[in-house]
Amino acid sequence: MASRIRYLSKYVRAKFISDCRYVRERYRRYHGVYPEFNQPNKFTEKIAKRMISHEHRYLSPFVDKLMAREYVRSVVNESILVPLIAVYHKAEDINFDVLPEKFVLKCAHDSRSTIVCNKQEINTRAVVRWLSLRQKQDYYYINRERQYKGVFPTVLCEEYIDVYVDSQRECIPEMLRFHCFNGQCSYVEADFTDDDNNQTSNVYDRKWNLQPFTMGLLNNSNKDIKVPEVFLECLNVADIVAGNFDYCRVDLFCAIGKVYFSEITFTPECGRLKFMPREWDEVFGQLWKYG
Template sequence: MNNINHHIKYIEYLLRKSRTILTNDISFHADRLSKISGTYPDLRNPVTLNEKICHRILFRHDPFYTMLADKLLVREYVEKRTKLIKLNPLLGIYNRVDDIDFDKLPTKFVLKCNHDSGSTVICTDRTDFDPILAKNKLKLSLKKNMYYTTREWQYKNIPPVILCEMYLDIFSNKNKMVTPEMLRVHCFHGVACFIEADFTDSDGNGFINVYDRSWNLQPFQMEYPNTPSPVDEPESFHQSVIAAQELAKEIDYCRVDLMLKGEDIYFSEITLSPKRGKLKITPAIWDAKLGSMWDLSLAKTGPIEPVYSCP
Protein backbone atom coordinates (compact mmCIF):
# COMPACT_ATOMS: atom_id res chain seq x y z
CA MET A 1 0.00 0.00 0.00
CA ASN A 2 2.81 2.44 0.89
CA ASN A 3 4.56 1.74 -2.43
CA ILE A 4 1.30 2.45 -4.28
CA ASN A 5 0.89 5.75 -2.43
CA HIS A 6 4.45 6.77 -3.30
CA HIS A 7 3.89 5.90 -6.96
CA ILE A 8 0.74 8.03 -6.96
CA LYS A 9 2.60 10.94 -5.37
CA TYR A 10 5.37 10.67 -7.95
CA ILE A 11 2.84 10.71 -10.79
CA GLU A 12 1.25 13.81 -9.22
CA TYR A 13 4.71 15.41 -9.14
CA LEU A 14 5.31 14.58 -12.82
CA LEU A 15 1.98 16.21 -13.68
CA ARG A 16 3.02 19.38 -11.81
CA LYS A 17 6.34 19.31 -13.61
CA SER A 18 4.59 19.05 -16.98
CA ARG A 19 2.58 22.18 -16.14
CA THR A 20 5.75 24.25 -16.40
CA ILE A 21 5.38 23.83 -20.15
CA LEU A 22 1.85 25.27 -20.09
CA THR A 23 2.13 27.93 -17.36
CA ASN A 24 5.11 30.25 -17.02
CA ASP A 25 6.50 31.16 -13.62
CA ILE A 26 5.10 34.72 -13.66
CA SER A 27 1.53 33.51 -14.21
CA PHE A 28 2.00 30.72 -11.67
CA HIS A 29 2.97 33.09 -8.85
CA ALA A 30 0.64 35.92 -9.85
CA ASP A 31 -2.41 33.64 -9.98
CA ARG A 32 -1.69 32.18 -6.55
CA LEU A 33 -0.89 35.52 -4.94
CA SER A 34 -4.09 37.05 -6.30
CA LYS A 35 -6.07 34.45 -4.34
CA ILE A 36 -4.42 35.75 -1.15
CA SER A 37 -4.50 39.49 -1.87
CA GLY A 38 -7.77 39.72 -3.78
CA THR A 39 -6.13 41.72 -6.60
CA TYR A 40 -3.94 40.66 -9.49
CA PRO A 41 -0.35 41.68 -8.65
CA ASP A 42 2.21 43.45 -10.84
CA LEU A 43 5.24 41.31 -10.07
CA ARG A 44 7.53 43.35 -12.31
CA ASN A 45 6.85 46.47 -10.23
CA PRO A 46 6.24 45.04 -6.75
CA VAL A 47 5.11 47.01 -3.71
CA THR A 48 4.13 44.57 -0.96
CA LEU A 49 6.36 42.08 0.84
CA ASN A 50 4.64 39.17 -0.91
CA GLU A 51 5.06 40.81 -4.31
CA LYS A 52 8.74 41.51 -3.69
CA ILE A 53 9.38 37.92 -2.59
CA CYS A 54 7.78 36.71 -5.83
CA HIS A 55 9.72 39.29 -7.83
CA ARG A 56 13.03 37.99 -6.50
CA ILE A 57 12.02 34.38 -7.18
CA LEU A 58 11.22 35.32 -10.77
CA PHE A 59 13.92 37.78 -11.75
CA ARG A 60 16.95 37.34 -9.49
CA HIS A 61 18.60 34.02 -10.22
CA ASP A 62 21.77 34.15 -8.13
CA PRO A 63 23.86 31.05 -7.29
CA PHE A 64 24.31 32.61 -3.84
CA TYR A 65 20.61 31.98 -3.22
CA THR A 66 20.98 28.34 -4.28
CA MET A 67 23.77 27.91 -1.73
CA LEU A 68 21.61 29.42 1.03
CA ALA A 69 18.73 27.08 0.16
CA ASP A 70 20.98 24.00 0.21
CA LYS A 71 20.67 22.56 3.74
CA LEU A 72 24.15 21.05 3.46
CA LEU A 73 26.15 23.91 1.93
CA VAL A 74 24.53 26.57 4.11
CA ARG A 75 26.12 24.97 7.19
CA GLU A 76 29.55 26.19 6.12
CA TYR A 77 28.12 29.67 5.48
CA VAL A 78 26.69 29.76 9.01
CA GLU A 79 29.95 28.58 10.61
CA LYS A 80 31.91 31.34 8.90
CA ARG A 81 29.57 34.19 9.79
CA THR A 82 28.56 33.74 13.41
CA LYS A 83 29.80 32.09 16.58
CA LEU A 84 26.59 32.80 18.48
CA ILE A 85 24.58 29.81 17.31
CA LYS A 86 25.11 26.08 16.98
CA LEU A 87 24.61 23.65 14.14
CA ASN A 88 22.81 20.43 14.85
CA PRO A 89 25.57 17.75 14.55
CA LEU A 90 25.58 15.72 11.34
CA LEU A 91 25.55 11.94 11.76
CA GLY A 92 25.74 11.11 8.07
CA ILE A 93 25.37 12.21 4.45
CA TYR A 94 23.91 9.72 1.97
CA ASN A 95 23.47 9.76 -1.80
CA ARG A 96 21.00 6.85 -1.73
CA VAL A 97 18.54 5.52 0.84
CA ASP A 98 20.27 2.14 0.71
CA ASP A 99 23.44 3.78 2.04
CA ILE A 100 21.72 4.40 5.41
CA ASP A 101 22.71 1.87 8.05
CA PHE A 102 19.98 2.27 10.65
CA ASP A 103 21.77 -0.10 13.05
CA LYS A 104 24.58 2.45 13.39
CA LEU A 105 22.29 5.36 14.19
CA PRO A 106 21.40 6.41 17.75
CA THR A 107 18.00 5.85 19.34
CA LYS A 108 16.86 9.31 18.23
CA PHE A 109 17.73 11.00 14.93
CA VAL A 110 16.38 13.11 12.08
CA LEU A 111 16.64 12.35 8.36
CA LYS A 112 15.92 14.93 5.67
CA CYS A 113 16.91 15.92 2.16
CA ASN A 114 19.02 19.00 1.56
CA HIS A 115 17.16 20.22 -1.53
CA ASP A 116 13.52 20.47 -0.49
CA SER A 117 10.96 21.05 2.23
CA GLY A 118 8.74 18.37 3.74
CA SER A 119 11.02 15.34 3.44
CA THR A 120 11.92 15.24 7.14
CA VAL A 121 11.69 11.90 8.96
CA ILE A 122 11.94 12.04 12.77
CA CYS A 123 12.81 9.03 14.90
CA THR A 124 12.39 9.39 18.67
CA ASP A 125 12.55 5.65 19.39
CA ARG A 126 14.25 3.21 17.06
CA THR A 127 12.32 0.27 18.56
CA ASP A 128 9.13 1.85 17.23
CA PHE A 129 10.47 3.05 13.87
CA ASP A 130 9.67 1.78 10.38
CA PRO A 131 12.85 2.07 8.23
CA ILE A 132 11.04 0.88 5.09
CA LEU A 133 8.48 3.67 5.35
CA ALA A 134 11.29 6.19 5.96
CA LYS A 135 13.28 4.91 2.97
CA ASN A 136 10.27 5.11 0.67
CA LYS A 137 9.58 8.71 1.67
CA LEU A 138 13.22 9.76 1.21
CA LYS A 139 13.57 7.84 -2.07
CA LEU A 140 10.60 9.75 -3.46
CA SER A 141 12.02 13.06 -2.23
CA LEU A 142 15.36 12.40 -3.94
CA LYS A 143 13.55 11.95 -7.26
CA LYS A 144 11.69 15.26 -7.02
CA ASN A 145 12.90 18.77 -7.79
CA MET A 146 11.10 21.24 -5.55
CA TYR A 147 11.24 23.98 -8.20
CA TYR A 148 8.65 22.18 -10.32
CA THR A 149 6.22 22.10 -7.39
CA THR A 150 6.67 25.59 -5.89
CA ARG A 151 8.46 27.43 -8.76
CA GLU A 152 11.09 28.74 -6.32
CA TRP A 153 14.18 29.09 -8.49
CA GLN A 154 16.72 28.76 -5.66
CA TYR A 155 15.86 25.06 -5.25
CA LYS A 156 16.21 24.15 -8.93
CA ASN A 157 19.95 23.38 -9.10
CA ILE A 158 20.67 21.77 -5.71
CA PRO A 159 22.27 18.30 -6.04
CA PRO A 160 20.09 16.16 -3.72
CA VAL A 161 21.49 14.16 -0.82
CA ILE A 162 20.09 12.84 2.47
CA LEU A 163 21.27 14.31 5.76
CA CYS A 164 21.10 12.63 9.16
CA GLU A 165 21.20 14.90 12.20
CA MET A 166 20.97 14.44 15.94
CA TYR A 167 17.44 14.71 17.30
CA LEU A 168 17.11 18.00 19.16
CA ASP A 169 14.54 18.11 21.96
CA ILE A 170 14.04 21.84 22.34
CA PHE A 171 11.34 21.59 24.99
CA SER A 172 12.76 19.17 27.57
CA ASN A 173 9.40 19.03 29.40
CA LYS A 174 8.91 22.80 29.23
CA ASN A 175 5.48 24.30 28.55
CA LYS A 176 5.15 24.71 24.78
CA MET A 177 2.93 27.76 25.20
CA VAL A 178 5.65 29.71 27.03
CA THR A 179 8.62 28.41 25.01
CA PRO A 180 8.76 29.25 21.28
CA GLU A 181 9.46 26.21 19.14
CA MET A 182 11.02 28.51 16.56
CA LEU A 183 12.06 32.15 16.16
CA ARG A 184 11.77 33.35 12.57
CA VAL A 185 13.71 36.59 12.25
CA HIS A 186 12.78 38.81 9.31
CA CYS A 187 15.84 40.81 8.30
CA PHE A 188 15.71 43.77 5.92
CA HIS A 189 19.07 44.89 4.56
CA GLY A 190 20.92 43.09 7.31
CA VAL A 191 18.79 44.38 10.19
CA ALA A 192 16.42 42.19 12.21
CA CYS A 193 13.13 44.09 12.23
CA PHE A 194 10.37 41.61 13.07
CA ILE A 195 10.43 38.21 14.71
CA GLU A 196 7.81 35.49 14.42
CA ALA A 197 7.62 33.30 17.53
CA ASP A 198 5.91 29.96 16.86
CA PHE A 199 3.88 28.11 19.49
CA THR A 200 1.74 24.96 19.57
CA ASP A 201 -0.65 24.11 22.41
CA SER A 202 -1.38 20.64 23.84
CA ASP A 203 -4.22 20.17 21.31
CA GLY A 204 -1.94 20.87 18.34
CA ASN A 205 -3.29 24.36 17.64
CA GLY A 206 -0.71 26.74 16.17
CA PHE A 207 -0.06 30.34 17.19
CA ILE A 208 2.36 32.99 15.96
CA ASN A 209 3.22 36.18 17.82
CA VAL A 210 5.08 38.83 15.86
CA TYR A 211 7.48 40.98 17.90
CA ASP A 212 9.90 43.79 17.19
CA ARG A 213 13.54 43.50 18.19
CA SER A 214 12.65 44.63 21.74
CA TRP A 215 10.03 41.87 22.21
CA ASN A 216 7.09 44.23 21.80
CA LEU A 217 4.06 42.47 20.34
CA GLN A 218 3.16 43.95 16.95
CA PRO A 219 -0.34 44.90 15.70
CA PHE A 220 -0.43 42.33 12.89
CA GLN A 221 -0.49 38.57 12.48
CA MET A 222 1.26 36.24 10.03
CA GLU A 223 -0.60 33.04 9.13
CA TYR A 224 -1.77 32.18 12.68
CA PRO A 225 -3.46 34.09 15.54
CA ASN A 226 -1.62 35.37 18.60
CA THR A 227 -1.31 33.27 21.73
CA PRO A 228 -4.23 33.69 24.18
CA SER A 229 -1.88 35.03 26.88
CA PRO A 230 1.26 37.20 26.83
CA VAL A 231 4.61 35.40 26.57
CA ASP A 232 7.80 36.43 28.33
CA GLU A 233 10.92 37.20 26.33
CA PRO A 234 13.14 34.09 25.96
CA GLU A 235 16.50 34.29 27.69
CA SER A 236 18.43 34.00 24.43
CA PHE A 237 16.23 36.35 22.39
CA HIS A 238 18.71 39.23 22.16
CA GLN A 239 21.53 36.91 21.12
CA SER A 240 19.23 35.38 18.49
CA VAL A 241 18.60 38.80 16.97
CA ILE A 242 22.32 39.55 16.77
CA ALA A 243 23.08 36.13 15.27
CA ALA A 244 20.35 36.55 12.64
CA GLN A 245 21.83 39.89 11.62
CA GLU A 246 25.27 38.36 11.27
CA LEU A 247 23.83 35.75 8.90
CA ALA A 248 21.71 38.26 6.96
CA LYS A 249 24.16 41.12 6.52
CA GLU A 250 24.80 40.31 2.84
CA ILE A 251 21.14 39.69 1.95
CA ASP A 252 18.62 42.42 1.12
CA TYR A 253 15.78 40.41 2.66
CA CYS A 254 15.54 37.00 4.29
CA ARG A 255 14.06 35.18 7.24
CA VAL A 256 16.51 33.46 9.58
CA ASP A 257 14.91 30.54 11.41
CA LEU A 258 16.40 29.63 14.79
CA MET A 259 15.52 27.06 17.47
CA LEU A 260 16.01 27.80 21.17
CA LYS A 261 17.08 25.26 23.76
CA GLY A 262 17.67 27.06 27.05
CA GLU A 263 20.64 29.37 26.52
CA ASP A 264 21.64 27.59 23.31
CA ILE A 265 20.52 28.72 19.86
CA TYR A 266 20.44 26.26 16.96
CA PHE A 267 20.34 27.12 13.27
CA SER A 268 17.36 25.85 11.28
CA GLU A 269 17.48 27.59 7.89
CA ILE A 270 17.71 30.84 5.96
CA THR A 271 14.44 31.30 4.11
CA LEU A 272 14.49 33.54 1.03
CA SER A 273 10.84 33.14 0.08
CA PRO A 274 8.63 32.58 3.14
CA LYS A 275 5.44 30.79 2.11
CA ARG A 276 6.63 31.27 -1.50
CA GLY A 277 5.53 34.90 -1.31
CA LYS A 278 1.96 33.97 -0.37
CA LEU A 279 2.00 35.00 3.30
CA LYS A 280 -1.34 35.68 4.94
CA ILE A 281 -0.71 38.98 6.74
CA THR A 282 -3.53 40.48 8.82
CA PRO A 283 -4.49 43.32 8.54
CA ALA A 284 -3.52 43.35 4.86
CA ILE A 285 -2.10 46.90 5.01
CA TRP A 286 0.93 45.43 6.75
CA ASP A 287 1.89 43.55 3.61
CA ALA A 288 2.60 46.94 2.03
CA LYS A 289 4.22 48.34 5.19
CA LEU A 290 6.63 45.42 5.34
CA GLY A 291 7.23 45.71 1.62
CA SER A 292 8.26 49.36 2.03
CA MET A 293 11.16 48.22 4.24
CA TRP A 294 12.74 46.28 1.37
CA ASP A 295 14.47 48.46 -1.23
CA LEU A 296 14.93 46.27 -4.30
CA SER A 297 17.43 48.74 -5.76
CA LEU A 298 19.79 47.73 -2.95
CA ALA A 299 20.54 44.22 -4.11
CA LYS A 300 22.86 41.71 -2.43
CA THR A 301 25.91 43.94 -2.12
CA GLY A 302 26.82 43.57 1.54
CA PRO A 303 25.90 45.79 4.51
CA ILE A 304 24.29 49.13 3.72
CA GLU A 305 25.80 52.42 4.83
CA PRO A 306 24.47 54.23 6.73
CA VAL A 307 23.12 51.32 8.78
CA TYR A 308 19.50 50.60 7.91
CA SER A 309 17.00 51.07 10.73
CA CYS A 310 13.58 49.55 11.21
CA PRO A 311 10.52 51.84 11.30
Protein backbone atom coordinates in the same frame (compact mmCIF):
# COMPACT_ATOMS: atom_id res chain seq x y z
CA MET B 1 1.72 7.31 -4.97
CA ALA B 2 -0.42 10.45 -4.59
CA SER B 3 2.67 12.54 -3.81
CA ARG B 4 4.43 11.20 -6.92
CA ILE B 5 1.43 11.97 -9.11
CA ARG B 6 1.19 15.54 -7.76
CA TYR B 7 4.87 16.08 -8.48
CA LEU B 8 4.60 14.73 -12.02
CA SER B 9 1.61 16.98 -12.63
CA LYS B 10 3.60 20.03 -11.52
CA TYR B 11 6.61 18.90 -13.56
CA VAL B 12 4.55 18.57 -16.75
CA ARG B 13 2.76 21.89 -16.09
CA ALA B 14 6.12 23.66 -15.92
CA LYS B 15 6.80 22.61 -19.51
CA PHE B 16 3.74 24.50 -20.74
CA ILE B 17 3.19 27.37 -18.27
CA SER B 18 5.96 29.91 -17.69
CA ASP B 19 7.18 30.76 -14.21
CA CYS B 20 5.89 34.31 -14.57
CA ARG B 21 2.38 33.24 -15.54
CA TYR B 22 2.29 30.55 -12.85
CA VAL B 23 3.41 32.93 -10.08
CA ARG B 24 1.03 35.70 -11.20
CA GLU B 25 -1.99 33.40 -11.37
CA ARG B 26 -1.30 31.79 -8.04
CA TYR B 27 -0.79 35.18 -6.39
CA ARG B 28 -4.20 36.30 -7.72
CA ARG B 29 -5.76 33.09 -6.41
CA TYR B 30 -4.49 33.77 -2.88
CA HIS B 31 -4.73 37.56 -2.71
CA GLY B 32 -7.54 38.38 -5.13
CA VAL B 33 -5.41 40.68 -7.33
CA TYR B 34 -2.46 40.26 -9.67
CA PRO B 35 0.96 41.24 -8.26
CA GLU B 36 2.58 44.48 -9.41
CA PHE B 37 6.02 43.58 -10.75
CA ASN B 38 7.11 46.92 -12.25
CA GLN B 39 6.90 48.88 -9.00
CA PRO B 40 6.01 46.42 -6.25
CA ASN B 41 5.02 47.93 -2.90
CA LYS B 42 3.80 44.95 -0.94
CA PHE B 43 6.10 42.46 0.70
CA THR B 44 4.24 39.55 -0.90
CA GLU B 45 4.60 41.18 -4.34
CA LYS B 46 8.34 41.48 -3.85
CA ILE B 47 8.58 37.82 -2.88
CA ALA B 48 6.64 36.90 -6.02
CA LYS B 49 8.95 39.06 -8.14
CA ARG B 50 12.04 37.47 -6.58
CA MET B 51 10.65 34.04 -7.53
CA ILE B 52 10.85 34.90 -11.23
CA SER B 53 14.09 36.92 -11.06
CA HIS B 54 17.59 35.73 -11.92
CA GLU B 55 18.71 36.00 -8.30
CA HIS B 56 18.46 32.24 -7.98
CA ARG B 57 21.99 31.86 -9.33
CA TYR B 58 23.23 33.71 -6.24
CA LEU B 59 20.76 32.30 -3.72
CA SER B 60 20.92 28.58 -4.57
CA PRO B 61 23.94 27.72 -2.39
CA PHE B 62 22.20 29.13 0.68
CA VAL B 63 19.01 27.04 0.35
CA ASP B 64 21.08 23.85 0.13
CA LYS B 65 20.95 22.80 3.79
CA LEU B 66 24.40 21.25 3.67
CA MET B 67 26.05 24.26 2.03
CA ALA B 68 24.12 26.65 4.30
CA ARG B 69 25.82 24.98 7.25
CA GLU B 70 29.20 25.87 5.76
CA TYR B 71 28.12 29.47 5.24
CA VAL B 72 26.90 29.79 8.85
CA ARG B 73 30.09 28.16 10.11
CA SER B 74 32.14 30.76 8.22
CA VAL B 75 30.21 33.88 9.33
CA VAL B 76 29.23 32.85 12.89
CA ASN B 77 30.77 29.61 14.17
CA GLU B 78 30.12 25.90 14.36
CA SER B 79 28.60 26.03 17.85
CA ILE B 80 25.18 27.07 16.55
CA LEU B 81 24.96 24.17 14.08
CA VAL B 82 22.96 21.10 15.07
CA PRO B 83 25.53 18.27 15.32
CA LEU B 84 25.62 16.32 12.05
CA ILE B 85 25.66 12.53 12.43
CA ALA B 86 25.88 11.47 8.78
CA VAL B 87 25.37 12.55 5.17
CA TYR B 88 23.91 10.16 2.59
CA HIS B 89 23.82 10.45 -1.19
CA LYS B 90 21.04 7.86 -1.28
CA ALA B 91 18.36 7.18 1.32
CA GLU B 92 18.98 3.47 0.80
CA ASP B 93 22.45 3.91 2.31
CA ILE B 94 21.08 4.76 5.77
CA ASN B 95 22.22 2.23 8.37
CA PHE B 96 19.65 2.60 11.14
CA ASP B 97 21.51 0.12 13.37
CA VAL B 98 24.35 2.56 14.05
CA LEU B 99 22.16 5.61 14.69
CA PRO B 100 21.13 6.81 18.17
CA GLU B 101 17.70 6.12 19.67
CA LYS B 102 16.37 9.48 18.46
CA PHE B 103 17.56 11.54 15.48
CA VAL B 104 16.36 13.72 12.60
CA LEU B 105 16.48 12.97 8.87
CA LYS B 106 15.92 15.58 6.18
CA CYS B 107 16.71 16.30 2.56
CA ALA B 108 19.12 19.13 1.81
CA HIS B 109 17.40 20.29 -1.37
CA ASP B 110 13.78 20.85 -0.36
CA SER B 111 11.36 21.82 2.40
CA ARG B 112 9.05 19.78 4.64
CA SER B 113 10.85 16.47 4.16
CA THR B 114 12.04 16.39 7.79
CA ILE B 115 11.33 13.27 9.87
CA VAL B 116 11.94 13.06 13.62
CA CYS B 117 12.86 9.42 14.18
CA ASN B 118 12.50 7.32 17.30
CA LYS B 119 13.96 3.85 16.73
CA GLN B 120 11.31 2.28 18.96
CA GLU B 121 8.52 3.57 16.74
CA ILE B 122 9.68 4.21 13.17
CA ASN B 123 9.03 2.06 10.12
CA THR B 124 12.47 2.19 8.52
CA ARG B 125 11.21 1.02 5.13
CA ALA B 126 8.62 3.79 5.05
CA VAL B 127 11.24 6.38 6.04
CA VAL B 128 13.61 5.25 3.28
CA ARG B 129 10.76 5.15 0.76
CA TRP B 130 9.69 8.72 1.70
CA LEU B 131 13.20 10.18 1.53
CA SER B 132 13.98 8.31 -1.69
CA LEU B 133 10.84 9.77 -3.27
CA ARG B 134 11.85 13.28 -2.20
CA GLN B 135 15.35 12.78 -3.58
CA LYS B 136 13.88 12.08 -7.01
CA GLN B 137 12.06 15.44 -7.00
CA ASP B 138 13.53 18.78 -8.01
CA TYR B 139 11.90 21.10 -5.48
CA TYR B 140 11.80 23.96 -8.00
CA TYR B 141 8.84 22.31 -9.72
CA ILE B 142 6.75 22.25 -6.53
CA ASN B 143 6.32 26.04 -6.20
CA ARG B 144 8.57 27.49 -8.97
CA GLU B 145 11.11 28.81 -6.45
CA ARG B 146 14.04 29.03 -8.83
CA GLN B 147 16.72 29.02 -6.14
CA TYR B 148 15.94 25.34 -5.49
CA LYS B 149 16.46 24.26 -9.10
CA GLY B 150 19.17 21.65 -9.42
CA VAL B 151 20.17 21.57 -5.73
CA PHE B 152 21.77 18.18 -5.03
CA PRO B 153 19.34 15.96 -3.03
CA THR B 154 21.60 14.90 -0.15
CA VAL B 155 20.04 13.34 2.96
CA LEU B 156 21.25 14.72 6.31
CA CYS B 157 21.06 12.96 9.64
CA GLU B 158 21.25 15.32 12.63
CA GLU B 159 21.07 14.92 16.37
CA TYR B 160 17.61 15.41 17.87
CA ILE B 161 17.39 18.58 19.97
CA ASP B 162 14.47 18.84 22.42
CA VAL B 163 13.36 22.48 22.61
CA TYR B 164 10.82 21.83 25.35
CA VAL B 165 12.64 19.79 28.03
CA ASP B 166 9.54 19.36 30.25
CA SER B 167 8.38 22.96 29.70
CA GLN B 168 4.84 23.92 28.71
CA ARG B 169 4.74 23.48 24.95
CA GLU B 170 2.27 26.31 24.31
CA CYS B 171 4.55 28.80 26.11
CA ILE B 172 7.88 27.84 24.50
CA PRO B 173 8.53 28.81 20.86
CA GLU B 174 9.63 25.82 18.82
CA MET B 175 11.05 28.11 16.13
CA LEU B 176 12.00 31.79 15.91
CA ARG B 177 11.85 33.23 12.40
CA PHE B 178 13.77 36.48 12.00
CA HIS B 179 12.71 38.71 9.09
CA CYS B 180 15.87 40.61 8.19
CA PHE B 181 16.13 43.60 5.86
CA ASN B 182 19.53 44.83 4.72
CA GLY B 183 21.30 42.78 7.36
CA GLN B 184 19.12 43.65 10.34
CA CYS B 185 16.15 41.89 11.88
CA SER B 186 13.00 43.99 12.12
CA TYR B 187 10.38 41.42 13.17
CA VAL B 188 10.35 37.93 14.63
CA GLU B 189 7.74 35.22 14.21
CA ALA B 190 7.60 32.90 17.23
CA ASP B 191 5.93 29.58 16.38
CA PHE B 192 4.16 27.42 18.95
CA THR B 193 2.57 23.97 18.93
CA ASP B 194 0.49 22.85 21.92
CA ASP B 195 -0.14 19.33 23.25
CA ASP B 196 -3.06 18.92 20.82
CA ASN B 197 -0.83 19.87 17.87
CA ASN B 198 -2.57 23.23 17.40
CA GLN B 199 -0.20 25.74 15.80
CA THR B 200 -0.04 29.45 16.60
CA SER B 201 2.41 32.25 15.92
CA ASN B 202 3.15 35.60 17.54
CA VAL B 203 5.02 38.45 15.88
CA TYR B 204 7.44 40.55 17.95
CA ASP B 205 9.79 43.45 17.32
CA ARG B 206 13.47 43.48 18.28
CA LYS B 207 12.56 44.31 21.90
CA TRP B 208 10.11 41.38 22.19
CA ASN B 209 7.06 43.64 22.07
CA LEU B 210 4.05 41.73 20.75
CA GLN B 211 2.88 43.28 17.47
CA PRO B 212 -0.75 43.99 16.46
CA PHE B 213 -0.77 41.78 13.37
CA THR B 214 -0.50 38.17 12.24
CA MET B 215 1.10 36.52 9.22
CA GLY B 216 -1.17 33.55 8.62
CA LEU B 217 -1.51 31.66 11.88
CA LEU B 218 -3.55 32.88 14.84
CA ASN B 219 -1.50 34.37 17.65
CA ASN B 220 -0.81 32.95 21.08
CA SER B 221 -1.19 36.22 22.97
CA ASN B 222 -3.43 34.78 25.72
CA LYS B 223 -0.45 32.87 27.10
CA ASP B 224 2.33 34.22 29.30
CA ILE B 225 5.15 34.18 26.75
CA LYS B 226 8.42 35.27 28.27
CA VAL B 227 11.31 36.54 26.21
CA PRO B 228 13.73 33.65 25.51
CA GLU B 229 16.83 33.95 27.67
CA VAL B 230 19.10 33.88 24.63
CA PHE B 231 16.96 36.23 22.52
CA LEU B 232 19.68 38.90 22.22
CA GLU B 233 22.13 36.27 21.05
CA CYS B 234 19.55 35.09 18.50
CA LEU B 235 19.19 38.66 17.19
CA ASN B 236 22.94 38.96 16.82
CA VAL B 237 23.20 35.65 14.98
CA ALA B 238 20.30 36.53 12.66
CA ASP B 239 21.83 39.92 11.80
CA ILE B 240 25.18 38.32 10.98
CA VAL B 241 23.70 35.51 8.88
CA ALA B 242 21.51 38.00 6.98
CA GLY B 243 24.37 40.45 6.45
CA ASN B 244 24.85 39.63 2.75
CA PHE B 245 21.21 39.86 1.69
CA ASP B 246 18.69 42.65 1.10
CA TYR B 247 16.02 40.38 2.57
CA CYS B 248 15.98 36.91 4.05
CA ARG B 249 14.34 35.07 6.91
CA VAL B 250 16.71 33.38 9.31
CA ASP B 251 15.17 30.51 11.27
CA LEU B 252 16.69 29.68 14.67
CA PHE B 253 15.61 27.68 17.69
CA CYS B 254 16.70 27.53 21.33
CA ALA B 255 17.22 24.65 23.72
CA ILE B 256 18.61 24.71 27.25
CA GLY B 257 19.98 28.23 26.81
CA LYS B 258 21.66 27.50 23.49
CA VAL B 259 20.98 28.89 20.00
CA TYR B 260 20.75 26.60 16.97
CA PHE B 261 20.55 27.45 13.26
CA SER B 262 17.75 25.90 11.23
CA GLU B 263 17.68 27.46 7.74
CA ILE B 264 17.71 30.58 5.57
CA THR B 265 14.59 31.33 3.52
CA PHE B 266 14.34 33.86 0.69
CA THR B 267 10.76 33.45 -0.54
CA PRO B 268 8.69 32.56 2.57
CA GLU B 269 5.39 30.85 1.74
CA CYS B 270 6.05 31.78 -1.92
CA GLY B 271 4.32 35.11 -1.34
CA ARG B 272 1.17 33.53 0.09
CA LEU B 273 1.55 35.14 3.52
CA LYS B 274 -1.77 36.49 4.78
CA PHE B 275 -1.10 39.65 6.77
CA MET B 276 -3.92 40.71 9.05
CA PRO B 277 -4.54 43.65 9.06
CA ARG B 278 -3.53 43.76 5.40
CA GLU B 279 -1.67 47.07 5.57
CA TRP B 280 1.22 45.29 7.24
CA ASP B 281 2.00 43.72 3.88
CA GLU B 282 2.99 47.22 2.72
CA VAL B 283 4.83 47.99 5.98
CA PHE B 284 7.07 44.98 5.36
CA GLY B 285 7.33 45.98 1.71
CA GLN B 286 8.66 49.43 2.63
CA LEU B 287 11.43 47.83 4.70
CA TRP B 288 12.65 45.83 1.69
CA LYS B 289 14.38 48.06 -0.87
CA TYR B 290 13.74 45.79 -3.82
CA GLY B 291 12.36 46.03 -7.31
